[in-house]
Amino acid sequence: EAGVAQSPRYKIIEKRQSVAFWCNPISGHATLYWYQQILGQGPKLLIQFQNNGVVDDSQLPKDRFSAERLKGVDSTLKIQPAKLEDSAVYLCASSLQPTSGFYEQYFGPGTRLTVT
């Protein structure tokens, strides 16, 4: 079974530039999560999709971050414009079952973003 794919793995941009991350979850997984992990902190949920609908985006800074899940499969996360404090690892995860904390999440390798 192929795992969760993310690209790019690394990205360096200047502040005020835009950046987009892509995630391809495990085939058949209904739930998709985007997390932000700032150095020294735990992953923080940015947005959660159930198929192509948003379940939770309460911690997504909507003035600069946006995300979509195309046809309930792939997802993109965009930052426009980037700030220095957006430097972090962005993790994508998917889960087979509909939203439920009983089921483990499968993570991608993450995208390390550096904003200079």
Place this chain on the structure above:
Amino acid sequence: ILNVEQSPQSLHVQEGDSTNFTCSFPSSNFYALHWYRWETAKSPEALFVMTLNGDEKKKGRISATLNTKEGYSYLYIKGSQPEDSATYLCAWVNNFNKFYFGSGTKLNVKP
């Protein structure tokens, strides 16, 4: 404030040592507790999902216990090996199915 805390932040042990670390979480609105292992340059990998007070789970040399009434979980590694070197993350899930991760315990096992 919903705090999930892990201790210690980092740990250095010799090969063959047994070790354990702690995840503390709010005892109210508990739904599930997850443990993940994250090796450098790889994807976090699920170790355990625990739901019931008193749960004990084991996978090889790694085991975990859960106390939902007092709000903590322990992860134990017996006879640590260099390949156990990783960051171990716990995630508390509340009854709204919302995940809150701790900042992790970074384990380094020296040969």
